[in-house]
Amino acid sequence: MEVISFAKGKEWYMDASLGHPRETSEYCTKVQIGDEVDTDLIRDVADHLLDSIKEVDGKNKGAFNGFEAEAAIILHRELNLPPKVYSDRRFWIWLSINYFREIIEIRHPAKTTEESSNKVVNLSLEGNYGLAGAWEGLAFRLWSRAAYAFDPSFDPDPYYHAKLGTGDMWRSHIFRVDHGSCVQLSRAFLREAYDEKLSKSSAPLNKDIVRAVAKRLRRHHARLSFEIFNQAEAERFVRSEIESVRSGTLN
Amino acid sequence: MWKLSVPRRVAPFERLDSAFANATLRLGEQKITAEDSDALHLNPTEQQSGLPLTINFDATTIDFQEEVYLIVTVIPQFLKRQDVIFREVLRNQVYDIEVPRSLINLYGGLTGLEVTLTFCQELGTPHLAIGRRTFRVLAENGGYSMCPTWMSDSKWKSVGLPAGTAWALAQPVDFSLTTEELSIWVHEDLQQRLYHGDPTVRATLAKSMAVDIYFELLMTYALEAVEEEVGTDNSLGGAVRNLAAKLDINLRKPLENMSQTRAALQALVEIA
Numbered sequence: 001m002e003v004i005s006f007a008k009g010k011e012w013y014m015d016a017s018l019g020h021p022r023e024t025s026e027y028c029t030k031v032q033i034g035d036e037v038d039t040d041l042i043r044d045v046a047d048h049l050l051d052s053i054k055e056v057d058g059k060n061k062g063a064f065n066g067f068e069a070e071a072a073i074i075l076h077r078e079l080n081l082p083p084k085v086y087s088d089r090r091f092w093i094w095l096s097i098n099y100f101r102e103i104i105e106i107r108h109p110a111k112t113t114e115e116s117s118n119k120v121v122n123l124s125l126e127g128n129y130g131l132a133g134a135w136e137g138l139a140f141r142l143w144s145r146a147a148y149a150f151d152p153s154f155d156p157d158p159y160y161h162a163k164l165g166t167g168d169m170w171r172s173h174i175f176r177v178d179h180g181s182c183v184q185l186s187r188a189f190l191r192e193a194y195d196e197k198l199s200k201s202s203a204p205l206n207k208d209i210v211r212a213v214a215k216r217l218r219r220h221h222a223r224l225s226f227e228i229f230n231q232a233e234a235e236r237f238v239r240s241e242i243e244s245v246r247s248g249t250l251n
Numbered sequence: 252m253w254k255l256s257v258p259r260r261v262a263p264f265e266r267l268d269s270a271f272a273n274a275t276l277r278l279g280e281q282k283i284t285a286e287d288s289d290a291l292h293l294n295p296t297e298q299q300s301g302l303p304l305t306i307n308f309d310a311t312t313i314d315f316q317e318e319v320y321l322i323v324t325v326i327p328q329f330l331k332r333q334d335v336i337f338r339e340v341l342r343n344q345v346y347d348i349e350v351p352r353s354l355i356n357l358y359g360g361l362t363g364l365e366v367t368l369t370f371c372q373e374l375g376t377p378h379l380a381i382g383r384r385t386f387r388v389l390a391e392n393g394g395y396s397m398c399p400t401w402m403s404d405s406k407w408k409s410v411g412l413p414a415g416t417a418w419a420l421a422q423p424v425d426f427s428l429t430t431e432e433l434s435i436w437v438h439e440d441l442q443q444r445l446y447h448g449d450p451t452v453r454a455t456l457a458k459s460m461a462v463d464i465y466f467e468l469l470m471t472y473a474l475e476a477v478e479e480e481v482g483t484d485n486s487l488g489g490a491v492r493n494l495a496a497k498l499d500i501n502l503r504k505p506l507e508n509m510s511q512t513r514a515a516l517q518a519l520v521e522i523a
Contacts, residue, residue: 087329134329148331174331181326181333225371227324227335 037085045078046099050106057106064107068142068167073159075139076146086147089130092140096129100139104128107138135175145170148183164190173214182226188234189217192242200235201242212245213238304350306366311343319370323348326365341370 049071056063085091096104108128130137135144149162157163173189174180192201193210205213217226217238229237306323323337337348350366 087327089329144331180331183332186331225322225369227333227369228322228338 037081037091038079041079042095042099045074046103049074050103053103053106065166067107068145069163072142072145072149072162075143076150076162077159079143081143086143089134089137089140092137092143093130096137096139100129104138133176135171141167141171141175144175148174149187161187161190164194169193169210173210173217177214177218179217179226182229182234184229184231184234185217185226185238188229188231188238189213192235192238201239205242209242209245213241216241216245304364304366306346306348306350306368308346308348308368310341311345321346322369322371324367324369325350325354326367 052070053064053067056067081091108125110125126132127136128138130140135141146159146162149160149164150158151161152158154160169190174186180186191198192203193199193205193213194203196203226234308321310321319341321337321339321341322335324333324335326333334351334354336350336354350364
């Protein structure tokens with residue numbers, strides 16, 4: 001058995017013979033939150049999501065987008081985690097290793113090389129267990145998508161925005177960027193880019209336009225205060241950026 | 252070669268920047284300022300008990316010649332959510348802005364908080380940020396610590412505009428510098444001033460932030476040029492945004508766009 005990579009704190013390591021991380025200690029015991037998570041419930045939710053992803057596995061890549069949107073809402077709604085638990089990265093690593101392993105292996109299969117038929121454990125795989133950047137773990141990413149989108153006052157569906165966009169869009173243009181914390185801006189971006197009903201920018205936008213607008217938003221954030229946007233201001237701003245990209249002009 | 256003199260609109264911000272650098276964050280009786288190099292370690296049970304988290308900011312020395320807004324936001328670490336807890340036009344007074352207990356209680360079990368102070372000018376919608384400083388309250392090694400971002404580990408990215416912006420804006424700038432010359436200038440001049448000679452600051456991080464400041468210098472001058480061109484009506488904010496887009500500068504890699512930036516600014520100078 002070859003230990004090829006350590007996570008922070010050396011509580012988990014990548015087991016090359018297995019092709020997935022293995023933990024060296026019991027998380028719940030270590031941080032004493034065992035009473036705050038219902039492991040039976042987590043098992044039930046994970047089993048349900050495993051069945052769901054098996055149904056879309058082998059179909060086109062876009063099928064995973066539908067799975068992620070559904071899985072995000074189920075995770076957030078059913079687990080009902082307290083802040084002490086959901087804000088602890090170790091919880092998500094523990095959950096990934098013990099309950100999400102098959103889901104992760106289907107969603108992000110390990111790459112193989114011609115030199116060896118063995119699975120190659122690489123950083124991207126490690127990241128999907130939450131062992132790399134905070135926003136790279138699949139389980140935390142999914143839960144965060146629904147948590148971010150959840151708005152009890154949004155009629156008719158508090159999870160409305162969680163259903164919009166692709167997994168890549170959420171990761172690249174919301175979770176990984178600082179201005180992703182500006183909720184009104186990001187929700188306006190989701191609606192304008194992907195919502196055929198509410199968008200006034202003829203959604204869905206193609207991927208190139210989404211990427212170009214996202215770049216402009218990131219640039220603008222260094223010198224503009226997105227945090228004080230209300231919903232209407234955010235929509236106007238995003239629409240103007242989309243229009244600028246489309247027309248190739250500057251408003 | 253042409254050089255710029257001190258842009259007229261930035262003069263009032265010199266004192267603002269000085270006050271900005273002295274902003275402090277207190278958790279209970281413990282306090283940290285921008286000059287402290289060591290993070291303070293706190294007992295996690297103390298934070299969970301709901302000690303007041305207060306931002307202190309002395310604006311009594313600021314010579315306001317233009318209206319400046321102060322916006323304070325709180326973001327829980329590892330969560331994409333923010334709350335604006337303060338948004339007012341700055342006056343000549345001392346501010347003690349307490350993070351609402353409801354947020355502390357809500358976030359009390361989290362691994363950390365970010366408290367960000369942003370100074371803005373209202374030049375349309377949204378406001379133009381002229382300075383931004385983020386404090387982080389972190390949980391690590393079994394305790395909590397507070398540290399301003401620029402003193403902490405490089406894993407924490409700088410957020411927005413660094414505190415030296417106002418100082419840098421008041422400096423004459425030579426736009427004809429080559430990339431190499433600019434790099435030297437950034438290293439030898441800006442770096443020392445920005446970090447008060449603190450040896451703990453990593454050079455690469457310092458350079459990165461200083462380059463951002465240089466970009467802001469360009470933008471400020473561009474703002475001047477636009478003002479000359481379009482006047483100071485309500486369209487100025489939009490005009491600034493348009494100009495920024497026209498310059499097509501990637502904030503993360505401004506050096507790569509230097510030649511383009513210089514050309515665009517040269518054209519604006521001729522227009523003005």
